[in-house]
Amino acid sequence: MARDYYGTLGVRQDATADEIKRAYRKLARELHPDVNPDAEAQQRFRDVTAAYEVLTDPQKRKIVDMGGDPMDNGAGGGGGMRDPFAGFGGLGDIMDAFFGAAGGGGGRGPRSRVQAGSDALIRMELTLEECLTGVSRELTVDTAVLCDECRGSGCAEGSSPETCDTCAGRGEVQQVQRSFLGQVVTARACPVCRGFGEVIPDPCRQCGGDGRVRARRTITAKVPPGVADGMRVRLSGQGEVGPGGGPAGDLYVEVEELPHETFEREGAELHCTLRVPMTTAALGAVLPLETLDGAEDLELEPGTQPDTELVLTNRGMPRLRSSGRVDGRGDLHVHVEVEVPTKLDAKQEELLREMAALRGEEDHTVAGAGSGRGGGLFSRLRSRHR
Template sequence: MARDYYGILGVSRDASEAEIKRAYRKLALKYHPDRNPDDAEAAERFRDVSDAYELLSDPEKRRIVDMGGDPLDASAGGFGGGGFSGGFGGGGLGDVFEAFFGGAAGGGRQRRSRVQPGADALLRVGLGLDECFTGVRKPITVDTAVLCEDCAGTGSASKSAAQTCPDCSGTGEIQQMQRSFLGNVMTSRPCGRCRGTGEVIEDPCANCGGDGRVRSRRELTVNVPAGVSDGTRIRMAGQGEVGPGGGPAGDLYVEVHVQPHPVLRREGDDLHLTVHVPMVDAALGTRLDVDDPVGEPVAVEVPAGSQPGARIRVDGRGMPHLRGEGAGDLVAHVEVTVPTKLDATSRELLERLREHRGEDSAVGEDRHGRGFFSRFRSGR
């Protein structure tokens, strides 16, 4: 007499695939040998439950059972008494459990949550050197996913909770038994209805389509601290993308791009500029006033006898240190300018200066500081 496989699973003869699967999961977890290591009766019960599921989940085998046959009865011309484990290549009960539940025995494949954290967002903003020098509250416009106000992020028009997906019974995947030359093989794929989450929204919000979020353009203000440099990223927590299902928002990163300054250039926290000093002022010494990034005057003392390429450092008048107190320096690079046209008076004065100093042109110098022509005239 054929066995009552419906009775083994505790379902009616017109039970649906989902009902058969739920019954099997419940009984398989209850009688699995890993949970009953020393219980021979539980092991036998697990085999019976596994055999019943193998037959009733396969439409062809279920048809034979409904006709009064027993596909596992070899004497009745069935499939040969291999039981459920035989359909998986003899891998044992652990392999059967893994194939059905998608993971190791006693566990299960973790389904993907419908509510996911949002992604971070990146926005680039251009700043002048003056804004980096003082710091600034900069208005910005961002276009990101935000929480849907109509459904408060639930995705439901009535703001009700998500329901268990009827297609996959909340597992997030659809499993099918397929026959192959190796036997019966269980395959699984993400559920198309719930997209692998195991949950569905019965009355999706018309505004967000059940996603719990919509795209929106927002006006924000970012606090840029003094001393930021090109490429600095400022983090605005919770101002990024809202996640699927109304999940928590990621962060917004504002990346600073410093626009070139017409006079000043930055190296670390130091500010560099070139000052053009007439040759007379370079020889006698002078004082120049230059502007910092916000137009405040900075006095640069050019000492007497300054040579072309000299560097004059003014302490503490560079960029503020981003982390810590104080500031860098302002460094003036001296470029001595020589007049190209002289009036009669200027030429006379320079001639008198040359005669007074008695200097001669020299090409190169020896170790005594004398030029080549000086040595030639001295006969040494």
């Protein structure tokens, strides 16, 4: 008796090719051996796969519609089931192309025991003055260095590495599995040699076969002028020595700039605040100012107003370019803050009132207010906050 291929897939006899494909995919997801290991489910999966092959082949489907069974091998009407993947175009060969045949090559081979070392990071605190001039400083670092006993080989004196017996030097072991797609070969690093393809039967007593040991050493770090907080200076080849005596990584020195009691830094520009009494701002003065380059005379013009900004050119920080070269210096910005007295004795109050009378300010109004010429107090405030 011919098998009911339409019933196996759960589709009507007039089902379209797309409907047959959707039905097969749905059942395959439910019955796949990797999802449902039950023996009955595996048999149903083979039946579903065979039905899909028949109904997607126009000639075979025509035989089914005529009441025949294209899968019948002629051995008793109910004929045996042939390999459901016989007509799928060599899936086994395709899987071999991706994963390699059992016992075949196709692997990546052993990896080298000599590996590059990691980079290291150390922080260095610098004052603003040291950032200005640059500094050369000795640093103590604790990193992996080359083992002086085996010189990186990892072997005790007079011994040498041997080929791993487990993987025969390939560095990997293979496992062959059979699935509905055919033969699949998976490879993983050899658990004995860890993928190196060789073992060290007599490791170095000092490094234990790693080819490196940890040690504390002193190096000299040269930091150029103009560095700022968070910048890193790279010292090539001063980092961690790699496994197997591999080349060392780099050491990065990260600058941590300490706050300054007078100056605030914005890139190459420096800022500071100068607080002066109102009498000094009114009369003017020459004041000593301690810059990073030494003491300088700062001339304050008579009638200096609050929030006046005085700029001293080339008194800021060096402009450090990405190439490491210094391209001039920034400026020093002095922000004037006028201090108004909060307490006056009788004599001081009398003198101020006398000055106010002489200036015509005893009525506490601002000259020019509302006149449209000077703008007045409120127009000045609006202009500042616009």
